[in-house]
Amino acid sequence: TNSPKEFDPRKILGPAKEAMKQVVRGKMQLFGSSGKA
Incomplete structure (x- = not known):
């Protein structure tokens, strides 16, 4: 609505x-930093 x-x-x-979230998750997997934080 306006x-x-x-x-x-x-x-x-x-x-x-x-x-x-999906973009960040994809980038983390791409750069191998998934699960390190």
């Missing part, structure tokens, strides 16, 4: 956050 009263950043950032 109403500022109904603006919830979690609705927008939720999927982006999940996508970022």
Whole structure:
């Protein structure tokens, strides 16, 4: 919605956050640093 009263950043950032986790997980496996933190 375009109403500022109904603006919830979690609705927008939720999927982006999940996508970022997948990217980071892939990079960690790619560089062999998976499971070291």
